[in-house]
Amino acid sequence: MATLTYRDALNQALREEMxxxxxxxxMGEEVGVYQGAYKVSRGLLEEFGPKRIVDTPIAELGFAGIxxxxxxxxxxxxIEFMTWNFAVLALDQIVNSAAKMLYMxxxxxxxxxxxxxxxxxxxxxxxxxSQAWESWVSHIPGLxxxxxxxxxxxxxxxxxxxxxxxxxIVLEGEMLYNQKGEVPDGEHIVPIGRADxxxxxxxxxxxxxxxxxxxxxxxxxxxxxxxxxxxxxxxRSLRPLDEAAxxxxxxxxxxxxxxxxxxxxxxxxxxxxxxxxxxxxxxDAPVQRVTQADVPMPYNKLLERAAKAxxxxxxxxxxxxxxxx
Numbered sequence: 001m002a003t004l005t006y007r008d009a010l011n012q013a014l015r016e017e018m019x020x021x022x023x024x025x026x027m028g029e030e031v032g033v034y035q036g037a038y039k040v041s042r043g044l045l046e047e048f049g050p051k052r053i054v055d056t057p058i059a060e061l062g063f064a065g066i067x068x069x070x071x072x073x074x075x076x077x078x079i080e081f082m083t084w085n086f087a088v089l090a091l092d093q094i095v096n097s098a099a100k101m102l103y104m105x106x107x108x109x110x111x112x113x114x115x116x117x118x119x120x121x122x123x124x125x126x127x128x129x130s131q132a133w134e135s136w137v138s139h140i141p142g143l144x145x146x147x148x149x150x151x152x153x154x155x156x157x158x159x160x161x162x163x164x165x166x167x168x169i170v171l172e173g174e175m176l177y178n179q180k181g182e183v184p185d186g187e188h189i190v191p192i193g194r195a196d197x198x199x200x201x202x203x204x205x206x207x208x209x210x211x212x213x214x215x216x217x218x219x220x221x222x223x224x225x226x227x228x229x230x231x232x233x234x235x236r237s238l239r240p241l242d243e244a245a246x247x248x249x250x251x252x253x254x255x256x257x258x259x260x261x262x263x264x265x266x267x268x269x270x271x272x273x274x275x276x277x278x279x280x281x282x283x284d285a286p287v288q289r290v291t292q293a294d295v296p297m298p299y300n301k302l303l304e305r306a307a308k309a310x311x312x313x314x315x316x317x318x319x320x321x322x323x324x325x
Contacts (some may be wrong), residue, residue, distance in 0.1 A: 001184060010040045013158040014078065018048055021076060024162055025225035026062055026273040027054040028080030037082045038177050039120060063089035064115070068097045071113040076162060081117035084133045084171065090115075090312040098167040099142030102231075111142075114161045116170035118262045119147070120211060123175075124304060127296030132211075132261035137169045138239045140321040144192055145239040147171040149213035151181040153236055156190025164192065171238075173211040173260075182297075193237045195245035201231030204254040204318045207246060207271055212258040212309055219258075219314035230318060236269060240275070249275055256290060258309055263291040284286040288317040 004012065012164040018024045025048075028036050032045040034053040056063040067077040081087045085302040087094070094115060101111045121130035138145045144166055148154040154172065161168035180287060198213060199220055213234050230254055249255040255275055258267040265270060268289040275287050293307040312325040319325045 001182045003180055004183045005177065005183070006151045006154050006172070006179045007038055007040050009155040009181075009183050010158055010172065011042055012114075012183070013155040013162070015047070016079060017050060017159055017162045018044070018068075022161060023074065024046065024076045024078065025052040025054065025070075026078045026080060027056055027058055027067060028177050029058055029082050031055060031080050036080070040177075040308060060090040061135065062088050064093040065097070067113055068101070068111070068216070071098070071111050071162065072101065072109055075264065078113045078114045078116060078162060078170070081115065083174070084117050084119045085129045085131050087115065087117065087133070094137070094143070094167070095140055095260045099140050100167065103142060108144070109168050109250055110165040111129045112165045113167045114158070114170060115167065116158070116161075117172060118174035118177075119171035119307065121297055121304070122173055124299055124301055127297040128199045130297035132259070132292065133171060134238055134259065134267045135260050135315060138267060143167050143169055143239060143295060144171040144237075146192055146237050147173070147210040148236060149173065149208075149210050149234055151178070151179065152183045152188065153190050153196070153234075155183055156188050156213060157192065157236065159189050160192050170193070171210060175211055180209050190236065193240040193242055195236055195242035196234045197245075197248075198234045199232035203229045203252055204256060204258050204317070205231045205233055205249045206314060207235065207249075207281040208258040209238065209267075210260065212260055215309050215311055216258050222311055222315050225319055226256035228318065228322065241270070243278075244276060245281050246271060246274055248300055250279050253282055253284040254318075255283075255287045256314060256317045256321060257287060258290045259293060260309060263289060263294050266291055285321040285323065290314050291315050317323055
């Protein structure tokens with residue numbers, strides 16, 4: 001095992017996959033000379049050169065389209081967006097080209113492309129730069145979507161994404177890049193579509209992903225002080241979902257879904273639909289959701305904090321499903 005930051009785990013995944021397959025290349029704004037806006041691509045230009053680490057103009061639609069064309073031609077591009085908030089400018093290429101090409105070609109044209117970059121709110125970046133994209137991109141057939149929460153999962157899921165013959169969206173929590181964690185030595189792959197229990201429990205299941213994993217784990221610690229045993233399930237993959245793992249709520253009979261995005265048509269709504277449809281008779285209480293407030297993210301520090309999911313909100317939701325309040 002090695003202790004790595006989230007950014008270094010992503011860097012390691014990129015380096016290993018580029019060494020393994022000469023068709024893999026990275027393209028985006030400031031990925032080369034500047035070594036990445038978040039330093040994920042540090043050292044890669046020196047090792048692989050400007051033909052495989054490609055700096056682009058500020059033109060998301062343009063370089064996303066170049067990536068789609070390269071994937072159609074047999075290469076395996078990794079497209080980095082400086083933030084997923086800027087990827088809205090490239091949605092035509094992601095949704096109308098990448099997601100649909102295999103289907104519209106009758107299976108003749110694979111689309112091995114990765115779109116990755118920071119997702120969700122950081123600290124006081126205001127509403128235009130703080131959006132959580134999970135429900136947007138997970139809605140689209142033809143896209144796979146992953147949202148790793150730990151350095152080990154970041155490395156393993158990015159490697160799986162690069163090797164996949166379908167377009168894969170990698171949502172990297174913007175506040176996670178400095179987070180440290182243990183990463184297995186050698187080849188480390190995390191399959192897309194498989195959730196992970198990060199903490200065992202018996203009284204209530206907290207379902208989370210990406211940055212909300214730390215929120216759920218802190219809530220579980222607080223609940224433990226109240227003699228409540230909370231299980232924490234990290235989805236890791238949002239499309240496809242690990243439905244069998246989610247239905248493990250039958251173990252605790254109670255569930256709280258925690259997400260960074262807005263409540264309306266959110267990822268949590270999809271999870272609640274699955275749980276109530278296939279585990280209804282096992283539930284002892286309605287499923288609760290903890291989300292961002294249904295407003296554009298405020299700039300003010302106190303308002304921003306109030307709008308985000310928090311351990312205290314998760315504890316309150318858990319107490320409601322346990323009928324403790």
